[in-house]
Amino acid sequence: xxxxxxxxxxxxxxxxxxxxxxxxxxxxxxxxxxxxxxxxxxxxxxxxxxxxxxxxxxxxxxxxxxxxxxxxxxxxxxxxxxxxxxxxxxxxxxxxxxxxxx
Amino acid sequence: xxxxxxxxxxxxxxxxxxxxxxxxxxxxxxxxxxxxxxxxxxxxxxxxxxxxxxxxxxxxxxxxxxxxxxxxxxxxxxxxxxxxxxxxxxxxxxxxxxxxxxxxxxxxxxxxxxxxxxxxxxxxxxxxxxxxxxxxxxxxxxxxxxxxxxxxxxxxxxxxxxxxxxxxxxxxxxxxxxxxxxxxxxxxxxxxxxxxxxxxxxxxxxxxxxxxxxxxxxxxxxxxxxxxxxxxxxxxxxxxxxxxxxxxxxxxxxxxxxxxxxxxxxxxxxxxxxxxxxxxxxxxxxxxxxxxxxxxxxxxxxxxxxxxxxxxxxxxxxxxxxxxxxxxxxxxxxxxxxxxxxxxxxxxxxxxxxxxxxxxxxxxxxxxxxxxxxxxxxxxxxxxxxxxxxxxxxxxxxxxxxxxxxxxxxxxxxxxxxxxxxxxxxxxxxxxxxxxxxxxxxxxxxxxxxxxxxxxxxxxxxxxxxxxxxxxxxxxxxxxxxxxxxxxxxxxxxxxxxxxxxxxxxxxxxxxxxxxxxxxxxxxxxxxxxxxxxxxxxxxxxxxxxxxxxxxxxxxxxxxxxxxxxxxxxxxxxxxxxxxxxxxxxxxxxxxxxxxxxxxxxxxxxxxxxxxxxxxxxxxxxxxxxxxxxxxxxxxxxxxxxxxxxxxxxxxxxxxxxxxxxxxxxxxxxxxxxxxxxxxxxxxxxxxxxxxxxxxxxxxxxxxxxxxxxxxxxxxxxxxxxxxxxxxxxxxxxxxxxxxxxxxxxxxxxxxxxxxxxxxxxxxxxxxxxxxxxxxxxxxxxxxxxxxxxxxxxxxxxxxxxxxxxxxxxxxxxxx
Ligand code: SRM
Ligand SMILES: Cc1cc2nc3c(=O)[nH]c(=O)nc-3n(C[C@H](O)[C@H](O)[C@H](O)COP(=O)(O)OP(=O)(O)OC[C@H]3O[C@@H](n4cnc5c(N)ncnc54)[C@H](O)[C@@H]3O)c2cc1C
Ligand code: SF4
Ligand code: FES
Numbered sequence: 001x002x003x004x005x006x007x008x009x010x011x012x013x014x015x016x017x018x019x020x021x022x023x024x025x026x027x028x029x030x031x032x033x034x035x036x037x038x039x040x041x042x043x044x045x046x047x048x049x050x051x052x053x054x055x056x057x058x059x060x061x062x063x064x065x066x067x068x069x070x071x072x073x074x075x076x077x078x079x080x081x082x083x084x085x086x087x088x089x090x091x092x093x094x095x096x097x098x099x100x101x102x
Numbered sequence: 103x104x105x106x107x108x109x110x111x112x113x114x115x116x117x118x119x120x121x122x123x124x125x126x127x128x129x130x131x132x133x134x135x136x137x138x139x140x141x142x143x144x145x146x147x148x149x150x151x152x153x154x155x156x157x158x159x160x161x162x163x164x165x166x167x168x169x170x171x172x173x174x175x176x177x178x179x180x181x182x183x184x185x186x187x188x189x190x191x192x193x194x195x196x197x198x199x200x201x202x203x204x205x206x207x208x209x210x211x212x213x214x215x216x217x218x219x220x221x222x223x224x225x226x227x228x229x230x231x232x233x234x235x236x237x238x239x240x241x242x243x244x245x246x247x248x249x250x251x252x253x254x255x256x257x258x259x260x261x262x263x264x265x266x267x268x269x270x271x272x273x274x275x276x277x278x279x280x281x282x283x284x285x286x287x288x289x290x291x292x293x294x295x296x297x298x299x300x301x302x303x304x305x306x307x308x309x310x311x312x313x314x315x316x317x318x319x320x321x322x323x324x325x326x327x328x329x330x331x332x333x334x335x336x337x338x339x340x341x342x343x344x345x346x347x348x349x350x351x352x353x354x355x356x357x358x359x360x361x362x363x364x365x366x367x368x369x370x371x372x373x374x375x376x377x378x379x380x381x382x383x384x385x386x387x388x389x390x391x392x393x394x395x396x397x398x399x400x401x402x403x404x405x406x407x408x409x410x411x412x413x414x415x416x417x418x419x420x421x422x423x424x425x426x427x428x429x430x431x432x433x434x435x436x437x438x439x440x441x442x443x444x445x446x447x448x449x450x451x452x453x454x455x456x457x458x459x460x461x462x463x464x465x466x467x468x469x470x471x472x473x474x475x476x477x478x479x480x481x482x483x484x485x486x487x488x489x490x491x492x493x494x495x496x497x498x499x500x501x502x503x504x505x506x507x508x509x510x511x512x513x514x515x516x517x518x519x520x521x522x523x524x525x526x527x528x529x530x531x532x533x534x535x536x537x538x539x540x541x542x543x544x545x546x547x548x549x550x551x552x553x554x555x556x557x558x559x560x561x562x563x564x565x566x567x568x569x570x571x572x573x574x575x576x577x578x579x580x581x582x583x584x585x586x587x588x589x590x591x592x593x594x595x596x597x598x599x600x601x602x603x604x605x606x607x608x609x610x611x612x613x614x615x616x617x618x619x620x621x622x623x624x625x626x627x628x629x630x631x632x633x634x635x636x637x638x639x640x641x642x643x644x645x646x647x648x649x650x651x652x653x654x655x656x657x658x659x660x661x662x663x664x665x666x667x668x669x670x671x672x673x674x675x676x677x678x679x680x681x682x683x684x685x686x687x688x689x690x691x692x693x694x695x696x697x698x699x700x701x702x703x704x705x706x707x708x709x710x711x712x713x714x715x716x717x718x719x720x721x722x723x724x725x726x727x728x729x730x731x732x733x734x735x736x737x738x739x740x741x742x743x744x745x746x747x748x749x750x751x752x753x754x755x756x757x758x759x760x761x762x763x764x765x766x767x768x769x770x771x772x773x774x775x776x777x778x779x780x781x782x783x784x785x786x787x788x789x790x791x792x793x794x795x796x797x798x799x800x801x802x803x804x805x806x807x808x809x810x811x812x813x814x815x816x817x818x819x820x821x822x823x824x825x826x827x828x829x830x831x832x833x834x835x836x837x838x839x840x841x842x843x844x845x846x847x848x849x850x851x852x853x854x855x856x857x858x859x860x861x862x863x864x865x866x867x868x869x870x871x872x873x874x875x876x877x878x879x880x881x882x883x884x885x886x887x888x889x890x891x892x893x894x895x896x897x898x899x900x901x902x903x904x905x906x907x908x909x910x911x912x913x914x915x916x917x918x
Contacts, residue, residue: 021917
């Protein structure tokens with residue numbers, strides 16, 4: 001069973017931006033979209049481990065900073081003809097408070 | 103409930119429209135398609151290689167039947183599914199077999215009918231056209247047992263039919279009513295070369311011939327053809343390829359306004375607002391169509407309106423043609439007939455079988471005919487569409503693009519001769535066969551398609567020319583990448599220039615305002631348009647628009663270059679390449695304090711600290727700031743370095759103070775954002791040790807003053823800069839440098855360095871604006887200084903000491 005941990009407030013993350021949560025298993029990138037939906041992905045691109053938290057967020061996707069793969073925030077899948085998948089984490093909002101399942 | 107869209111015609115234009123529609127509004131319609139041919143949708147163009155045996159029908163299918171099922175499209179295909187009536191009041195269409203469907207929107211894509219000249223005997227058995235799979239089947243069948251074939255019509259289609267029939271083993275004579283083959287595409291000399299070369303391959307020609315009648319036997323089979331001049335020729339098969347007529351019988355019958363084709367407006371709508379039409383059946387502003395490139399553009403526009411985005415307009419555009427006869431290289435585009443205002447540049451080498459003619463009017467290319475060596479066809483075509491001023495390259499024009507010293511495209515000459523395993527895209531390791539196979543197996547048509555499928559040319563883009571060449575080789579004239587209007591990205595059809603104009607004329611002040619104004623398909627854009635538009639807004643509204651860091655790539659957002667291991671590099675500015683012991687000491691201290699693994703002298707005359715952890719960035723910046731150093735912008739589309747040589751201060755050859763000049767220019771220009779990076783250099787004499795002639799802006803000191811150069815590039819495509827002018831005072835150098843920066847900032851496309859920008863707009867234009875017009879130059883320069891007021895805050899100091907974007911450098915939470 002997952003275990004919800006409070007990680008911060010919605011306003012701690014800029015719109016169309018991302019912040020990281022560091023854990024023993026590695027960094028987790030928390031994204032905030034234009035309409036304030038929050039997503040969490042392992043902060044590693046399936047291509048060559050680019051830090052997705054440093055990418056450009058658009059719609060419900062992020063473009064990796066290293067070689068511009070586009071990764072879905074919803075399921076971590078690479079888009080277009082690229083193949084690869086990044087692990088997703090459950091994350092939820094309670095009002096403005098963000099909880100991450102780790 | 104989704105509306106119903108009914109499509110009449112399962113051909114290239116109709117299905118392309120459906121594909122475009124599925125891309126942008128996949129759930130908007132329930133789609134039903136009627137097609138009078140009993141197949142899925144195939145690539146009609148490729149019937150020629152099917153006839154020669156180079157391709158099979160399976161290989162030319164674009165969408166097979168399962169595709170329709172996967173996309174929930176109902177397909178009624180077959181001769182008895184031809185739509186025979188439409189009730190526009192009740193909005194139903196009815197097919198020959200009685201199948202009847204209601205529509206909310208109807209799309210006519212009925213193509214055209216081959217024209218059959220009504221000679222006596224034209225209805226005999228064995229007189230056919232060349233239009234569909236059935237025609238090709240007939241030809242292949244007849245060729246198995248019969249010998250004599252006649253093709254009427256020496257145009258593109260006729261010659262491809264003739265070549266195919268010859269490949270199937272028949273004796274073929276082409277009958278043409280004029281002296282000039284392919285008279286719509288070729289001038290007499292190139293047509294003659296083509297005729298000779300096809301004769302050598304085994305075709306016979308009867309030129310300027312007048313046909314009297316087609317003759318047959320008692321059972322109604324064709325046997326021969328007779329001419330006004332006397333003389334008969336035997337014929338077992340006659341293929342008429344004398345042009346097509348838009349297929350408008352049904353449209354006329356149901357009262358749609360037609361002339362030669364079905365009238366459509368710029369949105370592809372007919373006079374009945376519920377009915378759209380695309381393809382060869384339409385007439386748009388007096389034009390009808392016979393090649394696919396414009397039809398694909400129509401499809402895009404039509405899909406946009408069916409999806410109710412309502413923003414695209416169709417404008418007719420120039421088309422280029424290639425003959426798909428393997429081994430014959432021929433290219434033609436535009437208007438190649440000369441008049442009193444035009445000039446022809448002609449190159450002819452009959453022995454090698456090469457002929458090139460480029461027609462020029464007012465320093466622009468109006469048309470081109472190439473025979474034998476067509477490598478540069480797409481280059482001329484692009485310049486023709488872009489209206490590129492060619493006066494500067496006129497002397498080398500006919501030798502081709504490779505002779506412009508453009509290393510990125512040099513290989514184009516050889517691309518068709520390259521082995522399959524030759525690497526085309528060095529960035530993504532894509533070899534020739536990957537690309538060629540993807541084009542064939544996935545039915546790719548455009549550069550974007552190929553980029554998506556193979557990644558070739560998707561990164562640095564220096565192989566774009568090669569990839570375009572491979573597409574062109576595979577598809578013949580079907581290749582339609584060279585559009586005049588290149589849209590900024592896939593979120594919209596609008597171009598860089600259109601967006602820039604709207605930003606200023608409609609006072610658009612934010613990305614949202616732009617995306618709404620142009621109805622972008624995704625409201626917050628993508629990683630291509632967001633950075634571009636952020637830049638345009640910044641350049642248009644200095645001091646007003648607030649930079650959006652979320653629209654910047656990581657390097658510019660973090661003011662440091664990201665490395666492959668997600669660490670960063672730090673490059674402090676060293677004005678004009680000069681430094682001091684104190685600065686070097688501070689750099690050394692910082693390197694030790696933050697355990698910087700690599701310290702390197704860059705190619706830009708300064709020092710790079712590589713491998714810094716993100717969380718250390720503000721601290722190391724602080725230390726460097728404290729020693730008086732600022733960001734070197736080694737990461738940005740911005741001013742990079744001003745390289746200098748020692749100059750008259752020390753050098754025995756130096757004529758002027760190049761170091762001082764370099765520092766002054768760097769102090770003026772640093773911090774400015776530009777469409778792509780800008781590099782400047784100042785050399786103290788023509789020995790040019792600072793390599794000023796491969797810089798965006800270069801200054802070379804001479805005894806009597808300063809020579810100014812623009813548009814150089816030492817990167818992927820090396821380009822030696824163009825001489826702009828010579829000035830005598832330092833103040834003039836500064837004014838020109840600022841004016842050039844601003845002109846480029848205002849007019850260059852995002853991601854377009856000054857070298858391609860100058861090639862696009864022409865050096866003459868730059869000269870007109872900067873040299874011939876003092877007022878304009880001073881205007882540019884003062885606008886530059888104005889915008890610099892808001893740009894010269896050191897981004898490192900803002901972050902290290904003023905708390906800007908601090909959260910970017912610290913984790914949201916640490917969980918142990
Ligand atoms: C550090 C440096 C190499 C070095 O160790 O010397 C360098 C490093 C990079 N260059 Fe460069 N270039 C460096 C001088 C050059 C030069 C030489 C010069 O400036 O005199 C050139 C050729 C001159 C020119 O630009 O015309 C050069 C042509 C390029 C290009 C090709 C640009 C082009 O228009 O063709 C790229 C790719 C790009 O910009 O898209 C590039 C891109 C890059 C990037 C930013 C690649 C990237 O996106 O990560 C490299 C960052 C490395 C890193 O890990 O930080 N670098 N690069 C040099 C930094 C100079 C400086 O002080 O700022
Ligand atoms: C052999 C050949 C080679 C060619 N080579 C080139 C080339 O190299 N480059 C180039 O650009 N172009 C080339 N073309 C031209 C190109 O194929 C056409 O421009 C293009 O196919 C036209 O598309 P369309 O959708 O308008 O018509 P089509 O592709 O002809 O589609 C129309 C479809 O509608 C169907 N239809 C008509 N009426 C009805 C009805 N009432 N009910 C149901 N269905 C109906 C027809 O059966 C047909 O399948 C070539 C054409 C041929 C024949
Ligand atoms: S520093 Fe420049 S040349 Fe060297 S690998 Fe990086 S981009 Fe290529
Ligand atoms: S590491 Fe993400 S695209 Fe290469």
